[in-house]
Amino acid sequence: MSTRPTGFAPHLFVKDTEAAIAFYTKVFSAHELWRNRLPDGTILFVELALGDHRLLISEETPSLDALAPPTIGGSPVQLHVEVEDVDRVYRQALWAGAEEEIPLQEAFWGERFGAFRDPFGHRWAVSTGREHLSPEEIYARTPPEV
Known part of the structure; x- marks a missing residue:
């Protein structure tokens, strides 16, 4: 079995997932493929398509150590x-x-x-x-x- 990757998708943590989706849609013509929420409604991740590529966006969730750039400087x-x-x-x-x-x-x-x-x-x-x-x-x- 090969260890060669078959895909690659950056996973970004943000403080406002809906605003991030809107930004990446405007800039890169991204479109949402699907989303997954935690039981409390927090967006665990949204998978966006950027052409043939994928980008994952998640709401900052400190309990999962998922921190956005402003939080970590x-x-x-x-x-x-x-x-x-x-x-x-x-x-x-x-x-x-x-x-x-x-x-x-x-x-x-x-x-x-x-x-x-x-x-x-x-x-x-x-x-x-x-x-x-x-x-x-x-x-x-x-x-x-x-």
Whole structure:
């Protein structure tokens, strides 16, 4: 039996699940597949489809050690999503309340790229491939300050 993963789905903890679902729907055209609640009504998780991929969202539940970024002082993780229209996705994120971290730009590694922090404290990078560069070409383009 192989130990190779057959799928991968980030699982994010937020303080307002319904607002998070609305945000990811606006920004990534996500749609809800199903949800599971605890007996007290707390949303244990909601499974969202983002294209062919899955994203799980859960309400912060301290008793399960499911803590949102604001509770723990931020997130050390950045989720990177490749999209067809990075300009539209980035603009939608900012319009929906995200905070810009890295302005949208033509990056030296051959992508149109930008990064933002969503209203729930999660960090996202979005990109669209522009060029297929070798490691040597990327190295040659790397600015000295990097």
